Amino acid sequence: MPGIELSHILIAIGFMTALGLMLSGILAVANRKLWVYEDPRIDEIEELLPSTNCGACGTAGCRPFAEALIRGELKPAQCTVNSRDAAEEIADYLGVDAGDVVKKVARLACAGGAHVARNKAHYDGLESCRAAAVVSGGPKRCAWGCIGLADCAEVCDQQAIHMNQFGLPVVDPAKCTACNDCVEICPKGLFSLQPVDRQLWVACKNLLHGDEAENDCEVACTACEKCAVDAPDGLIQIRNNLAVIDYSKNHLASPTAMARCPTGAIVWLEQEQPIRGKEAKRVIRKQALPIR
Amino acid sequence: MADWCRVNIMKLFRRRSFSHGVHPPAHKDGTAQIPIRRLPFAPQLILPLGQHIGAPAQALVKKGQDVVRGQPLAAAAGAMSVPLHAPATGRIREIKSMLTSRGSREPAIVLDVYEASTQEVLWREKRNLEELDQDQLLQAIQDAGLVGLGGAAFPSHIKLRVPEDKKVDTLIINGCECEPYLTCDHRIMLEYPDDLIRGIQLAMRASGTRRAIIGIEDNKMDAVKLLAERLRKASDIQVEAVETKYPQGSEKMLIKSLLNREVPAGGIPADIGVVVNNVGTLAALGRLLPRGEGLMERVITVTGSGVRRQGNYLVPLGTPIGFILEQAGYEGGPNEFILGGPMMGPAVSSLEVPITKGSSGLLVLNEPSIRAESRHRWPCIKCGRCVSACPMHLNPALLGQLALAGEYEEMAHDAHLNHCFECGCCSYVCPSNIPLVQLFRAAKAINREKAA
Numbered sequence: 001m002p003g004i005e006l007s008h009i010l011i012a013i014g015f016m017t018a019l020g021l022m023l024s025g026i027l028a029v030a031n032r033k034l035w036v037y038e039d040p041r042i043d044e045i046e047e048l049l050p051s052t053n054c055g056a057c058g059t060a061g062c063r064p065f066a067e068a069l070i071r072g073e074l075k076p077a078q079c080t081v082n083s084r085d086a087a088e089e090i091a092d093y094l095g096v097d098a099g100d101v102v103k104k105v106a107r108l109a110c111a112g113g114a115h116v117a118r119n120k121a122h123y124d125g126l127e128s129c130r131a132a133a134v135v136s137g138g139p140k141r142c143a144w145g146c147i148g149l150a151d152c153a154e155v156c157d158q159q160a161i162h163m164n165q166f167g168l169p170v171v172d173p174a175k176c177t178a179c180n181d182c183v184e185i186c187p188k189g190l191f192s193l194q195p196v197d198r199q200l201w202v203a204c205k206n207l208l209h210g211d212e213a214e215n216d217c218e219v220a221c222t223a224c225e226k227c228a229v230d231a232p233d234g235l236i237q238i239r240n241n242l243a244v245i246d247y248s249k250n251h252l253a254s255p256t257a258m259a260r261c262p263t264g265a266i267v268w269l270e271q272e273q274p275i276r277g278k279e280a281k282r283v284i285r286k287q288a289l290p291i292r
Numbered sequence: 293m294a295d296w297c298r299v300n301i302m303k304l305f306r307r308r309s310f311s312h313g314v315h316p317p318a319h320k321d322g323t324a325q326i327p328i329r330r331l332p333f334a335p336q337l338i339l340p341l342g343q344h345i346g347a348p349a350q351a352l353v354k355k356g357q358d359v360v361r362g363q364p365l366a367a368a369a370g371a372m373s374v375p376l377h378a379p380a381t382g383r384i385r386e387i388k389s390m391l392t393s394r395g396s397r398e399p400a401i402v403l404d405v406y407e408a409s410t411q412e413v414l415w416r417e418k419r420n421l422e423e424l425d426q427d428q429l430l431q432a433i434q435d436a437g438l439v440g441l442g443g444a445a446f447p448s449h450i451k452l453r454v455p456e457d458k459k460v461d462t463l464i465i466n467g468c469e470c471e472p473y474l475t476c477d478h479r480i481m482l483e484y485p486d487d488l489i490r491g492i493q494l495a496m497r498a499s500g501t502r503r504a505i506i507g508i509e510d511n512k513m514d515a516v517k518l519l520a521e522r523l524r525k526a527s528d529i530q531v532e533a534v535e536t537k538y539p540q541g542s543e544k545m546l547i548k549s550l551l552n553r554e555v556p557a558g559g560i561p562a563d564i565g566v567v568v569n570n571v572g573t574l575a576a577l578g579r580l581l582p583r584g585e586g587l588m589e590r591v592i593t594v595t596g597s598g599v600r601r602q603g604n605y606l607v608p609l610g611t612p613i614g615f616i617l618e619q620a621g622y623e624g625g626p627n628e629f630i631l632g633g634p635m636m637g638p639a640v641s642s643l644e645v646p647i648t649k650g651s652s653g654l655l656v657l658n659e660p661s662i663r664a665e666s667r668h669r670w671p672c673i674k675c676g677r678c679v680s681a682c683p684m685h686l687n688p689a690l691l692g693q694l695a696l697a698g699e700y701e702e703m704a705h706d707a708h709l710n711h712c713f714e715c716g717c718c719s720y721v722c723p724s725n726i727p728l729v730q731l732f733r734a735a736k737a738i739n740r741e742k743a744a
Binding site for chain 1 (some may be wrong): 389391393394395396397626638639640641642667669698727730731733734737738741742
């Protein structure tokens with residue numbers, strides 16, 4: 001080729017080789033001088049963690065959690081996503097106590113599916129609870145109730161939430177990592193992270209009294225106070241027309257309150273499956289209630 | 293060419309206006325010529341304590357108490373609040389949480405109206421207006437329970453009080469009424485010009501401004517002519533016609549049109565020496581203050597294809613919209629009810645919702661007119677129509693994409709979400725039917741919750 005001589009090519013090759021050698025030399029020196037000791041146990045422990053990086057333990061992800069374990073700031077059981085066996089294995093490896101942390105799961109404080117909760121209007125717009133909530137609070141009569149357009153199911157990275165036939169989200173406790181995403185997205189603030197040993201649960205947030213609440217939804221808390229009158233030592237109180245359970249007295253909780261509730265707003269959870277009392281009306285309706 | 297000559301030629305060819313915006317069909321013919329009529333009192337009035345922006349008023353009355361028309365029912369809770377007056381003589385049924393147009397339940401006074409009452413105003417707080425100084429005048433405005441009647445319901449005494457570090461030279465009176473369908477401000481200008489002018493003079497005194505400009509869209513030339521006629525002697529109050537374009541009635545747009553000044557981002561009109569008030573607000577001010585009365589009723593436009601007797605009605609505050617529709621007559625079936633105009637007004641989901649100080653209209657769209665537009669949402673085709681419609685010069689397409697991706701913080705930081713005042717121009721022009729403003733409102737709600 002005219003204009004290009006062999007010497008040009010040789011100069012380029014020589015220059016690149018020299019540059020490469022020089023830079024690799026700098027890297028080699030930097031590797032020695034700037035080397036940071038990293039505990040090899042971090043990698044080992046990270047292997048035993050679920051790698052979901054969900055953040056439920058309070059750290060940014062699984063690796064920071066492993067670091068915190070080695071520093072002794074957290075206990076292996078505080079990763080509630082991990083199985084008990086894996087937590088024990090980590091505890092054995094580190095020679096510490098696995099800790100005793102009750103698994104938390106996301107729980108919905110509403111049982112007002114389409115078959116029991118009345119609509120005040122028909123919503124025909126963007127299929128999102130957040131979007132529906134800015135249009136007059138959504139279609140449900142109950143101002144506090146679940147809108148049912150599945151923002152929570154969509155935001156859940158673990159696919160732990162699915163919508164049931166009545167348009168209510170159902171949490172799969174085995175998949176839920178208690179990461180707080182559904183808590184933040186729900187426009188009505190119905191989700192909260194609850195330890196699974198809190199079996200007595202008020203599945204309602206309606207602050208109306210009596211018939212007014214029942215007009216909104218058949219399973220609403222009507223503030224009848226039947227649960228509160230013989231609750232041991234103030235376990236249940238009625239505040240703003242809603243039964244509130246004092247979980248600092250959780251050891252006193254029994255299915256009695258559930259059995260007394262005439263609407264079924266108070267439930268007893270077995271493996272996160274709600275059990276309603278005999279006093280509660282049997283709702284056998286399967287289709288949606290009409291708009292009234 | 294001489295300077296005066298150029299200005300006059302410009303005026304001949306084009307009305308004063310702002311850039312961007314849209315031209316939706318006006319739909320005002322049905323009610324613009326119908327005089328304001330008084331509606332009967334509903335048997336029960338629902339009066340939310342938080343009808344204004346700011347702290348809700350504090351109830352002064354008890355369950356079972358008899359009250360007379362005009363009597364204060366609730367007192368202002370602090371500076372950023374206004375009192376509430378009884379719109380009718382009756383008995384307090386109870387104070388409890390009632391459904392509002394936002395869909396939440398807020399504390400409200402429920403008033404059973406005495407049907408046999410003559411409904412005279414029996415409670416007044418007379419003041420000699422001539423003797424009041426600026427602060428006393430602002431206090432009188434607060435005591436009248438006055439808020440912006442254009443829709444925002446911002447307390448008027450706060451709006452008229454010029455911050456100490458700012459200088460204000462012009463009071464702008466907003467008579468644009470750019471929302472389609474609404475004609476209540478138009479009728480107020482035609483029927484209560486004297487109240488309006490008295491209100492403007494009082495507002496000028498309260499805010500310490502020397503000049504006032506009434507800005508009216510040029511589809512209401514009868515109001516422009518009438519007010520210009522009345523104001524021939526008053527040299528400090530001008531009447532200006534501006535282009536009929538949505539959202540001309542937004543205060544930032546109107547200031548730009550009339551004075552060619554721009555409100556700085558995140559600022560208020562007082563930053564550039566302007567105070568803006570709506571004509572309905574100042575007409576109420578001019579009517580109530582000399583009589584020493586509080587705000588008890590307001591004019592609303594009841595209109596839309598679903599209403600039989602459309603018109604402009606003087607309605608006691610607290611009247612449930614179901615009662616208004618009973619009186620005005622409406623076609624049954626699935627209707628869409630909107631409080632205010634169709635561009636910005638919220639759809640309401642229950643007929644129990646009452647008219648409050650901020651409601652400017654009641655629009656009922658029946659099924660055919662709802663179905664006429666396709667409801668299907670298509671993907672964004674990046675045509676840029678929303679960008680050229682946005683009067684705030686934002687990029688709604690980008691904001692919409694970010695909203696669908698759940699990037700709410702980026703919407704606020706990088707795409708200036710908080711400068712959007714939800715006029716609805718972008719949703720209106722979007723050929724893909726993307727409900728942009730609804731997405732923005734949802735995003736703002738999430739950001740507010742995160743900040744709290």
